[in-house]
Amino acid sequence: MASIPRIEMRDIKKSFGKIQSLRGVNLELYPGEVLGLVGDNGAGKSTLMKVLSGVHIPDSGTMKFEGQPIQLNSPKDAKKHQIETIFQDLALCDTLDVASNLYLGREPVHFFNQLIDQKKMHEQAKTELDRLGVTIPSTYVTVENLSGGQRQSVAIARAVIYSPKVLIMDEPTAALGVKEVRMVLELIQRVKRTGVSVILITHRLRDLFEVCDRITVLYEGRIIDNRPISDFTMESLVASITAENEEVHS
């Protein structure tokens, strides 16, 4: 890990009214690394990731991208730095079709750039979904008619097709069946091999041991643990998340 961190967050603070969601968080993320971000409900995982994806603007603190200071004032800024996020709520538009959701905000255009090139958009969508091994009856189907796994797949595909440098996944496997979880984990490993840095938020601790290189534990808005995955056992990880600082494993 001698290289410059791809992402470096320093002393990030964020409050919502009287609730201090982040109380000074430091976080580094290296190229090609899968970082597991864990913590109990309300520990601030999602808030931290929303700061990194430009959805929330931090009250204080600094961020660097590949050594350069950056400011993320909107989701657009994050995308400019190739930081892509898959939100827990998937952020799909139910009444738009699969292709429109995949290319939302970045639709291919023709006819003096005034009209969406529907044919091209649907062809591209189909190609990308096939390449990722995602099974969808048709890219013309509206998202509301898809199953939970298919919706998750569309959300992941949307982030991955823009060749991100950083991919944030907030509970990507929460509502999935066994087979679909496999697909997501395989996908993370494939993405990692291409040099993408992945931040994975999940409550499924077993997933972490399969794909992560390092684990960072948040507790009440602070980072209380940050070690390579090889340092953890399932028991010590659980102990860390619940903030039992004394060593539990004998």
Added chain:
Amino acid sequence: MIGLKQEAAPRKGYSSGKQTHDPLQHWIAKNKQIVGIFSVLVVLSLYFSLFSNAFATTGNVLNLLQQLAANLIVCVAMTLVITTSGIDLSVGSILSLASALIAVLLKAGLTSFEAFLVVLLVGAVVGLVNGVVIAYLRIPPFIVTLASMIYIQGLALLITGGYSISINGSAWLNAIGQGRFLNIPVAALIALFVVVFGWVVLTQTKFGTYIIGIGSNEESVRRAGVAIKKIKMLTYMFSGIAASFAGIVLATRLGSGSSNVGTGFEMDVIAAVVLGGTSLFGGIGTMLGSVFGVFLIGVIDNGLTLMNVSPYIIQIVQGTVLLVAVIVNTYFFSGRGVKRK
């Protein structure tokens, strides 16, 4: 693209290669309501043709087209507004103001062209104010446009003193409301153009996709990096322009401007849009459906009038049809009207 190596062949059961896309099949699946309302329209038209000799005549149909032109123009804008999950109650008042204003301006000595432009500009400004307050100050559209509806109506009354004012415009201006081209009302041709324009905007442009997206999941569109406030603002501005243009169409057809021609107009338009299958919850909008909605309300009025039915009863019929149509759409055609969010 990410440049992943294609590892192994696609798993069993995973479709790959060409997808079959039958546009008609997808269209019908998405637009069952339109098929429904179109059927009702056809049945009613047949009924009126059988029971009234005057209904299915060229004269009556062309007259109906001319009468409905203003509604069609505004229903295009209203479809866009409602698809964003908004509403514009001020269109009736803007229509009244436009109708009154063009008469007043012509009387004051402006040329037809100047008056025409000023009226459209005023409509745009009113729509822009609605849009800014709704999108940027985040006040609910219902309240914002209700307020506009009241103050714009007041403004219309103020400039006319409540009287009708006859219009003495150039030939081209009068032609907007009264002219015929190859015997087809010019107003209807303009309306057709606006409808096609609206359809292209809603279904073929980024702007339209974002309108549907905003109605479906606003936050998701925002996170995709789209300037949703601007989109919303422009939608209400378009609505203001469309309403003021419809006011000119109406005023030139009647040959006079009046501050109360638009009373209740917004309700007719909203009813037509909802009848057509556009969801008041947003996210689902259909231009064609709205057009059929306008025609359905228009045909009921026209047909029953020709059968000498009391106007009071006509109103009862229209309201009942609306209620039944919305219930049928909600429970039998879409399953969507029952709230998703």
